[in-house]
Amino acid sequence: AKGGGRGRFRFFSADLLKAAADRRLLEEDLHDALQRDELEIHYQPVVRAEDNHVVGVEALVRWNHPEHGPVSPARFIPIAEESNLIKGIGEWVLRRACEEVSAWPGGLRVAVNVSPVQFADDGFPALVASALANSGLEPERLELEITESVFLQEGGATNERFKALKGLGVRLALDDFGTGYSSLGYLKTAPFDKIKIDQSFVRGATEAGSRNRAIIAAIVALAQALEMDTTAEGVESFDQFDLMKSLNVTLVQGYIYSQPIPNAEFVAKLNEGNWTIEPSG
Ligand code: C2E
Ligand code: CA
Ligand code: CA
Ligand code: CA
Numbered sequence: 001a002k003g004g005g006r007g008r009f010r011f012f013s014a015d016l017l018k019a020a021a022d023r024r025l026l027e028e029d030l031h032d033a034l035q036r037d038e039l040e041i042h043y044q045p046v047v048r049a050e051d052n053h054v055v056g057v058e059a060l061v062r063w064n065h066p067e068h069g070p071v072s073p074a075r076f077i078p079i080a081e082e083s084n085l086i087k088g089i090g091e092w093v094l095r096r097a098c099e100e101v102s103a104w105p106g107g108l109r110v111a112v113n114v115s116p117v118q119f120a121d122d123g124f125p126a127l128v129a130s131a132l133a134n135s136g137l138e139p140e141r142l143e144l145e146i147t148e149s150v151f152l153q154e155g156g157a158t159n160e161r162f163k164a165l166k167g168l169g170v171r172l173a174l175d176d177f178g179t180g181y182s183s184l185g186y187l188k189t190a191p192f193d194k195i196k197i198d199q200s201f202v203r204g205a206t207e208a209g210s211r212n213r214a215i216i217a218a219i220v221a222l223a224q225a226l227e228m229d230t231t232a233e234g235v236e237s238f239d240q241f242d243l244m245k246s247l248n249v250t251l252v253q254g255y256i257y258s259q260p261i262p263n264a265e266f267v268a269k270l271n272e273g274n275w276t277i278e279p280s281g
Contacts, residue, residue: 027079029065034092038064041097042260045277046111046231049245049252052276056109056143058253059097060260061089081117090118091127098135098142100263105270111143111173119146120156125164132168139169145196147175148182159189166191173231177219187226195223197249199234206239217247224248238281256281 033039043057063071080086094112101110118124132139144165150157165172173194178201197219205212216232223230232244235254244252256279 023079026076027083030076030080030085033063034088038066039089039092040064040262041093041100042262043266044253044260045258046251046253047257047277049249052278054108054275054277055251056111057266058111059093061093077115081115086115086117087121090115094127095131095134098131098137102135102137104267106275107141109141109143111145113145113175116147116150116153116156119150120153125161125168128165128170129168140171143171143173145173145175148180151182151186157186157190162191192228194229194231195219196231196233202232202234202240206243213243220248238279241279
């Protein structure tokens with residue numbers, strides 16, 4: 001664009017320039033993170049609210065940056081998605097999570113987050129099949145978490161894609177439900193097994209007069225009518241926990257039970273026979 005004049009630069013504050021530079025540097029480092037073995041998976045238990053029984057885990061990627069220390073996935077996953085690095089990282093997480101969890105005692109399920117960019121790749125079902133075959137994990141123990149944004153991704157969420165994945169025998173969860181800009185039309189056909197209720201609804205739900213409660217109740221009713229499970233995310237307090245139970249949410253995930261923890265730590269707990277966790281604030 002020519003002739004924008006001096007005014008054009010008014011918006012480029014020093015902070016913005018610095019943020020852009022930081023982002024570029026982070027992207028360069030992320031490029032090497034896999035080869036340098038800087039990624040790791042932490043596992044957060046998913047607990048049945050009724051009896052505190054651990055039924056599964058969510059796999060959450062961690063990046064230990066050699067200089068900056070831990071970098072949040074909320075920061076580096078979007079960078080990976082915009083730079084095509086997500087394919088390699090996503091594949092690594094999927095394969096590693098299947099390998100690690102298949103070696104655990106008991107039959108816990110593992111939920112793996114799938115970026116819309118990954119999901120839209122025609123080779124994605126074949127990748128899932130390969131991860132299952134190589135690890136020996138039973139297909140019904142793998143749950144793929146996808147967000148509504150897959151329905152906005154071009155050529156992404158086709159019926160064919162869903163059919164191929166369900167054909168493998170894996171489970172599908174709808175993550176961050178109700179937080180995107182999507183219609184509900186996809187629920188007519190997309191074969192989800194579970195709806196995850198976002199922490200933005202859980203937070204504040206216990207406050208007097210909060211509308212979040214009505215929203216959660218409506219999500220639970222919708223899920224029940226469609227024969228899907230529900231997980232409440234980000235449950236931190238006893239009050240939130242009690243409310244989720246009274247609203248008939250089936251599964252609970254959050255700091256009230258446990259933070260995400262490294263593989264070795266999780267295995268140690270399972271070997272001690274800790275198949276239930278008491279909620280603790
Ligand atoms: P998400 O999929 O919605 O994951 C839930 C996030 O909530 C995780 O943050 C988890 O650590 C955090 N959390 C769990 N319990 C609580 C709680 O009680 N209170 C609060 N405040 N937070 C809680 P995390 O691990 O930082 O991940 C952030 C996001 O990064 C994830 O949100 C997901 O969108 C993305 N992400 C993480 N791992 C992966 C991955 O392997 N692949 C992809 N594509 N995205 C990932
Ligand atoms: Ca998730
Ligand atoms: Ca979520
Ligand atoms: Ca979220």
